[in-house]
Amino acid sequence: MSGPSDRRFDLNLVEEAAPPSPDNVWRPSFVSPTGPLTVGDSVMKNDMTAAVVARNLLTPKDNRLLSKRSDELAVKDSLALSVQCAGSVSNMAQRLFARTRQVESLAAEVMSLKQEIRGLKHENKQLHRLAHDYATNMKRKLDQMKETDGQVLLDHQRFVGLFQRHLLPSSSGAVPRNEAPNDQPLMPPPSRVLSSTEAPNDPPPVPSLSGALPTAETSPKQPL
Structure with a gap:
């Protein structure tokens, strides 16, 4: 060069x-x-x-x-043009420097956003794992509740069957003798049932004493 x-x-x-x-x-x-x-x-x-x-x-x-133009005027024009070019170059350098700082700031912001995105992705994975575990646990609990409901329904049906066979009267209306409760007294026969007109508290009739005790007239005199 x-x-x-x-x-x-x-x-x-x-x-x-x-x-x-x-x-x-x-x-x-x-x-x-x-x-x-x-x-x-x-x-x-x-x-x-x-x-x-x-x-x-x-x-x-x-x-x-x-x-x-004269040489002096040409030199002046050249100097003026050189100064203008230098000012233009300086202005362009300042603009490029400002753009460089702006690009650096944007690059730092992009890096920060990338880190935030990575953190959000990690958090999203954790939330997805928690949701999967929760869904699995709830499904297991629902299955257990269904099994428990089925067992309760079977026990209820068995209890109803036992109640109908042992506690309720049969179709003839008579309770089996071996199934009658022992703490209940037997009903008396209808012939011994008091009528509504009879007083249950009336005393029995007193028998006549005419023939039971001797009178003074018929009794022999006892010697003194």
């Missing part, structure tokens, strides 16, 4: 007037002293290529305007 001392710019160089285009369209041609520029030439690595490109970016009218 050539240094600044190797540059040989001819400020008074005037580009030859190109023949006017029939459609009035400007078609710049990047021609260097060594020939036309190729796709292998680099503006970033070769100052001469950069100067050729910069010079040929000006339109023919701009070249004519610049050729009419």
Whole structure:
């Protein structure tokens, strides 16, 4: 790469007037002293290529305007252009720095969100495991309750059958003798049942004493 001392710019160089285009369209041609520029030439690595490109970016009218200026005015314009370029580059650097900080902040936020997502995924797995265990436990309890309900229903049916066979009277209305309770007294026969007109507390009739005891008239006199 050539240094600044190797540059040989001819400020008074005037580009030859190109023949006017029939459609009035400007078609710049990047021609260097060594020939036309190729796709292998680099503006970033070769100052001469950069100067050729910069010079040929000006339109023919701009070249004519610049050729009419004095050297002092051209230098002032160059200095002003250099300052403007430096300010523009500085502003762009500040913008890029701010964008870099913003990108770094967004990257940190993305990392934080990724960690939060990993934590939420882990918590989701734990909740899924707890829900599965709870569902399994509830299913087992429901199965046990169904078995218990079935056993209770069978016991109820067995108890009803025993109650109907042993405690309730049969279809004839008589209670079996061996199944009659022992603590209940037997009913008396109907012939000995008192009628409603009889008083159960009336005393029995007193027998006549006429023939039971001797009277004073019939008893023999006893000797004194």
